Amino acid sequence: xxxxxxxxxxxxxxxxxxxxxxxxxxxxxxxxxxxxxxxxxxxxxxxxxxxxxxxxxxxxxxxxxxxxxxxxxxxxxxxxxxxxxxxxxxxxxxxxxxxxxxxxxxxxxxxxxxxxxxxxxxxxxxxxxxxxxxxxxxxxxxxxxxxxxxxxxxxxxxxxxxxxxxxxxxxxxxxxxxxxxxxxxxxxxxxxxxxxxxxxxxxxxxxxxxxxxxxxxxxxxxxxxxxxxxxxxxxxxxxxxxxxxxxxxxxxxxxxxxxxxxxxxxxxxxxxxxxxxxxxxxxxxxxxxxxxxxxxxxxxxxxxxxxxxxxxxxxxxxxxxxxxxxxxxxxxxxxxxxxxxxxxxxxxxxxxxxxxxxxxxxxxxxxxxxxxxxxxxxxxxxxxxxxxxxxxxxxxxxxxxxxxxxxxxxxxxxxxxxxxxxxxxxxxxxxxxxxxxxxxxxxxxxxxxxxxxxxxxxxxxxxxxxxxxxxxxxxxxxxxxxxxxxxxxxxxxxxxxxxxxxxxxxxxxxxxxxxxxxxxxxxxxxxxxxxxxxxxxxxxxxxxxxxxxxxxxxxxxxxxxxxxxxxxxxxxxx
Amino acid sequence: xxxxxxxxxxxxxxxxxxxxxxxxxxxxxxxxxxxxxxxxxxxxxxxxxxxxxxxxxxxxxxxxxxxxxxxxxxxxxxxxxxxxxxxxxxxxxxxxxxxxxxxxxxxxxxxxxxxxxxxxxxxxxxxxxxxxxxxxxxxxxxxxxxxxxxxxxxxxxxxxxxxxxxxxxxxxxxxxxxxxxxxxxxxxx
Numbered sequence: 001x002x003x004x005x006x007x008x009x010x011x012x013x014x015x016x017x018x019x020x021x022x023x024x025x026x027x028x029x030x031x032x033x034x035x036x037x038x039x040x041x042x043x044x045x046x047x048x049x050x051x052x053x054x055x056x057x058x059x060x061x062x063x064x065x066x067x068x069x070x071x072x073x074x075x076x077x078x079x080x081x082x083x084x085x086x087x088x089x090x091x092x093x094x095x096x097x098x099x100x101x102x103x104x105x106x107x108x109x110x111x112x113x114x115x116x117x118x119x120x121x122x123x124x125x126x127x128x129x130x131x132x133x134x135x136x137x138x139x140x141x142x143x144x145x146x147x148x149x150x151x152x153x154x155x156x157x158x159x160x161x162x163x164x165x166x167x168x169x170x171x172x173x174x175x176x177x178x179x180x181x182x183x184x185x186x187x188x189x190x191x192x193x194x195x196x197x198x199x200x201x202x203x204x205x206x207x208x209x210x211x212x213x214x215x216x217x218x219x220x221x222x223x224x225x226x227x228x229x230x231x232x233x234x235x236x237x238x239x240x241x242x243x244x245x246x247x248x249x250x251x252x253x254x255x256x257x258x259x260x261x262x263x264x265x266x267x268x269x270x271x272x273x274x275x276x277x278x279x280x281x282x283x284x285x286x287x288x289x290x291x292x293x294x295x296x297x298x299x300x301x302x303x304x305x306x307x308x309x310x311x312x313x314x315x316x317x318x319x320x321x322x323x324x325x326x327x328x329x330x331x332x333x334x335x336x337x338x339x340x341x342x343x344x345x346x347x348x349x350x351x352x353x354x355x356x357x358x359x360x361x362x363x364x365x366x367x368x369x370x371x372x373x374x375x376x377x378x379x380x381x382x383x384x385x386x387x388x389x390x391x392x393x394x395x396x397x398x399x400x401x402x403x404x405x406x407x408x409x410x411x412x413x414x415x416x417x418x419x420x421x422x423x424x425x426x427x428x429x430x431x432x433x434x435x436x437x438x439x440x441x442x443x444x445x446x447x448x449x450x451x452x453x454x455x456x457x458x459x460x461x462x463x464x465x466x467x468x469x470x471x472x473x474x475x476x477x478x479x480x481x482x483x484x485x486x487x488x489x490x491x492x493x494x495x496x497x498x499x500x501x502x503x504x505x506x507x508x509x510x511x512x513x514x515x516x517x518x519x520x521x522x523x524x525x526x527x528x529x530x531x532x533x534x535x536x537x538x539x540x541x542x543x544x545x546x547x548x549x550x551x552x553x554x555x556x557x558x559x560x561x562x563x564x565x566x567x568x569x570x571x572x573x574x
Numbered sequence: 575x576x577x578x579x580x581x582x583x584x585x586x587x588x589x590x591x592x593x594x595x596x597x598x599x600x601x602x603x604x605x606x607x608x609x610x611x612x613x614x615x616x617x618x619x620x621x622x623x624x625x626x627x628x629x630x631x632x633x634x635x636x637x638x639x640x641x642x643x644x645x646x647x648x649x650x651x652x653x654x655x656x657x658x659x660x661x662x663x664x665x666x667x668x669x670x671x672x673x674x675x676x677x678x679x680x681x682x683x684x685x686x687x688x689x690x691x692x693x694x695x696x697x698x699x700x701x702x703x704x705x706x707x708x709x710x711x712x713x714x715x716x717x718x719x720x721x722x723x724x725x726x727x728x729x730x731x732x733x734x735x736x737x738x739x740x741x742x743x744x745x746x747x748x749x750x751x752x753x754x755x756x757x758x759x760x761x762x763x
Contacts, residue, residue, distance in 0.1 A: 447738065
């Protein structure tokens with residue numbers, strides 16, 4: 001009887017940790033934990049290490065490599081001559097069989113993997129053996145669009161940081177997985193949730209928010225890495241002035257067919273208080289320029305997505321690249337791609353900091369973004385000036401025909417172009433690599449007032465057109481000219497992101513389970529591996545004991561309903 | 575059943591059952607005539623609630639109570655429920671297991687229904703396998719009659735508590751296609 005009582009108590013505690021909402025999706029039928037003592041090689045990730053992460057030759061210290069987010073690994077051990085020999089080192093199976101958009105970190109041979117529903121596994125990056133497994137105690141209410149994803153952790157000074165579906169930020173001991181602090185970022189009952197990886201810099205943890213489909217007011221916040229105390233908040237929707245300049249054309253000069261007179265009339269009638277529900281989520285990790293203490297990110301769609309009548313004006317800073325001060329969170333500049341968006345063709349894919357020639361041939365420090373529109377946008381880092389935009393990577397048609405109740409066809413479809421998928425840059429070649437979708441859609445508008453934060457609020461719908469083929473395209477864009485250097489088409493729309501390496505290689509995955517390596521210069525497909533579930537996560541690379549590895553999650557995707565899995569697969573040369 | 579087996583069973587129960595099972599079960603007595611005590615309805619016009627997401631049930635009860643959703647049977651049932659009642663009921667039904675019994679349409683084109691459902695991007699919100707998530711309802715295992723009524727109600731705006739999302743999706747879909755979609759969804763378990 002005693003043992004039963006003890007067992008029940010332990011079971012209750014375990015369930016409290018697990019949270020009821022996660023239960024249905026857990027892999028059941030066995031204990032997935034193989035806990036062993038943490039590797040003695042693991043050292044804290046100091047700020048000095050993060051400062052050098054962009055050129056780091058051994059570890060993968062941030063989800064997108066370093067603060068510039070180039071996703072470029074400088075080893076050429078695995079290269080275009082030998083990649084055909086690549087074989088699996090090990091397969092790690094996580095505890096959660098659901099959509100994986102995560103990029104692992106690798107620190108001193110220890111890999112940190114996140115899953116849907118906010119689990120973290122710390123494993124040996126060579127053997128795949130598990131050190132610890134953290135399960136977030138999910139709150140009773142979660143509200144999120146596009147799947148229960150998580151895109152990874154940040155590491156700093158012996159801690160790892162994860163943001164959660166119930167809109168919390170947690171700090172864990174990197175060695176043990178024990179929780180050090182936890183803070184509530186925003187109210188999940190009002191549509192706030194977290195799927196992005198935080199960024200750790202100068203004692204701060206930077207985090208955005210999801211919720212543009214629920215009528216939130218978006219932000220980027222900075223928390224003290226040691227205490228979890230809020231340092232500053234930048235609201236992506238200003239309280240005053242969100243109507244902007246009443247832009248009639250998008251960044252590329254296309255007429256957006258706005259009825260400015262009607263919008264102005266509506267603004268005077270309703271007032272501007274709708275800033276509180278105007279959306280503007282920040283879905284992906286910001287880039288940081290440490291020379292100028294500037295944080296760069298893109299802001300997502302206005303709420304509601306497709307019904308614009310009740311949110312007159314440009315809806316700043318939705319669908320924009322924004323630069324703010326790292327120390328204070330104060331505004332520096334913005335560039336809006338699409339004012340008053342009614343197509344959900346917003347800005348999601350993370351900003352990359354690199355250099356590119358301007359029109360006079362002079363090299364400039366730039367911030368680039370791959371848009372759902374199908375263009376790569378190149379901005380001056382100091383001013384936001386649009387230096388150029390690339391040729392269209394995917395078919396465009398009838399931009400910007402307005403949505404109707406019956407639906408109007410326009411290309412690209414609402415998923416892009418480039419969705420959240422991070423691009424990669426090879427600076428030696430001057431190329432940015434973008435994972436694109438081609439999904440012909442019709443756009444439908446439906447009048448809808450704010451439903452209170454607890455319901456999806458799209459103000460319409462977008463639908464795939466039966467009979468029109470969908471496919472994917474990996475595009476290499478010359479950022480010095482805006483021309484397409486090469487493109488490689490895939491059977492299914494691409495979502496997951498890109499890794500580039502000094503081995504003249506580019507890696508990306510497909511929803512059908514193919515994980516592919518391409519020649520970075522020519523686009524020739526050099527190697528492919530069948531992962532058994534959708535490879536819809538960005539790959540990473542690292543070295544342990546002088547040997548290079550490639551790692552990628554194969555968990556499928558909720559948004560495109562690709563086959564689910566729970567694997568992280570690691571590759572090496574024989 | 576030995577202790578070990580009992581412990582396994584207990585570990586498989588969601589925490590909410592341990593917290594609210596008795597309250598929710600007690601309060602669900604009055605719902606049982608239509609929805610079944612365990613949420614497995616035997617009348618195809620009344621929805622299966624077993625395994626439904628707690629958040630969806632709670633919000634629907636709240637919408638019935640404040641007349642954002644209207645039904646001659648449900649509206650009076652929800653009128654006097656407290657927030658605690660609604661949460662207890664939601665947790666109770668969410669903790670119950672679908673028994674594999676639901677009404678289906680036998681003369682439908684399921685292949686066509688799947689294609690139409692894919693084009694409408696149903697699973698982008700309702701999740702893979704139509705298992706639902708949070709405030710988006712589980713549809714797998716739902717009765718065909720209930721599903722088609724909801725789709726048609728959204729289409730003609732008899733049901734409007736969806737912030738317009740479902741109306742926008744189904745407005746342009748002919749009724750016969752909606753029937754194939756509902757038939758396909760009701761075939762999902």
